Amino acid sequence: MxxxxxxxxxxxxxxxxxxxxxxxxxxxxxxxxxxxxxxxxxxxxxxxxxxxxxLAGKSSKTIGLILPIQENDIYENSFFLEVIHGICQYCNKYKYMNTIISENSEEKMITFIDSIVKAGKVDGFILLYSKVKDPVVEYLNSHSLSYVMIGKPSSNINSTIYIDNDNITAGKDATDYLINLGHKKIAFVCDRENRIFIQDRQTGYISSLIGNNLPYEERWCIYKDLNNERDIEEIKKIFTSEDAPTAIVAIDDIVALTLEKIFNDIGIKVPEDISIISFNNSLLSKLTKPQLTCVDINNYQLGEESAAQIIKYVQNKEMVATKIIVPHTIIERESCKAIEK
The missing domain is CATH 1.10.260.40 (lambda repressor-like DNA-binding domains)
Structure with a gap:
């Protein structure tokens, strides 16, 4: 080594x-x-x-924005667009430039990062994601490169600068919202497993069920690829069964919209037959019919705060690692309906 x-x-x-x-x-x-x-x-x-x-003595006035690897919806997901907007607006104030770093494998990502670091083309990085056992993060740490993470790190939590929501509380609040509408059979649906924020929101979902004296059904924590026909058929089977959930906590707006389309194909109406609450409050949530009830995690502020922290850190590398928690709010719209308690 x-x-x-x-x-x-x-x-x-x-x-x-x-x-x-x-x-x-x-x-x-x-x-x-x-x-x-x-x-x-x-x-x-x-x-x-x-x-x-x-890099320690000469500034390139450039911040690298590292996107997650192997996610097909990155350029369709307005979460990333809104976060990048916040980053760019803050960087513009301080005359910093941004470069987007996107690859389809960790090996290629690390090779590219290594090349721009050696060429002195970046001062630091913002990771627009967090996940378990990330080789990219391991590379940044082993080479003592400056970075800020959007999302909670899976390790080195006390020495990593990160910006996040309280995703456990957000998951609990979303589930509590459905329970207060009278729902007792609530599913948690997402399309991937290895993101820290997903695990935290699921923890909040489970905490809400237990805190409200409702049983936790492992079968209703549903991780499916909603672009896969076999998984879509399983989703249809779950929600047309006699004991089907009456409400869903969807991990983001894209998953919620995909579920709406699947349900529409099989005659399940939102919110008459099933209620859905999602996360992000992106533009997509307002374009669908019915409009989505969402947990607004303030994407723009996540980007703005991450840019502020990385600029502070590249200017003073002795700065103590900080964490900033951005607040969330529930935006009520049309996709949730009260049922008889």
């Missing part, structure tokens, strides 16, 4: 940013500290990449 800046920093008893600044001969680092760092580098056989270390 190759030696990283973190290994040198640990041996020298300094921060990774101090090692990086030593490599660029930064005047703020004392000669005594430089000697200590250089000694650790020699002991470990560490050879700095001086192009990459230029």
């Amino acid at each position: 190759s030696v990283t800046i973190k290994d040198v920093a640990k041996l020298a008893g300094v921060s990774p940013s101090t090692v990086s600044r030593t490599c660029s001969n930064h005047p703020a680092i004392s000669e005594k500290t430089k000697l200590k760092v250089k000694k650790a580098m020699m002991e470990l056989g560490y050879e700095p990449n001086f192009q990459a270390s230029n």
Whole structure:
């Protein structure tokens, strides 16, 4: 395994940013500290990449925006568009540019990030997602690169700067909303499993059921690919059964709209036969009929806050890692209906 800046920093008893600044001969680092760092580098056989270390002393005024890998709906999902809008508007105020980084594999993503870092073309990164065991995050950490995450990290939570919603509470609030309308059989539907926010919203969903003395049915936590015909047929079977749920917590607006289309094909009406509440409150939620009741997670603010934090961090790498929780609100529309309690 190759030696990283973190290994040198640990041996020298300094921060990774101090090692990086030593490599660029930064005047703020004392000669005594430089000697200590250089000694650790020699002991470990560490050879700095001086192009990459230029990031510590020279600003490119560019932030890389890293999109999730292998998600077909990225460019159709207005969540990302609204977050990027918030990032760009904030960066514009401080004369920072943005570059979108999108690949179809982790290996290609890491290779591209490595190339632009070595060329000195970015100051830091914003990850527009969080997931379990992410090789991209592992690469950023092992090379002591500056980044902010939108979403809760799965590890190194105390040393990672991140912007998030309280997704556990948001999941609970969405489920409570349906329970207050009289629903007792509520499904949780999403199209992927490895995102941290999905796990948290499911935790909130389960917490609401238990807190309201309703049984948790594992079969009603439904993870399906809604572009797959076999999965669509299973969805139809679940919601046409005698013991079908009367309401759904959908993980986002796209899933909710897809469910509406599936239900329309089999004669299930929203909200007359089934109620749906979703997350994001994107433009799509207002274009459908009926319009979707949503948990608004303030996408624009998530982007704006992430841009503010990464700019602060690239200007002061000694800044303590912070977390910012953006509030959510429920926007009531037409896709939910009260039933007899």
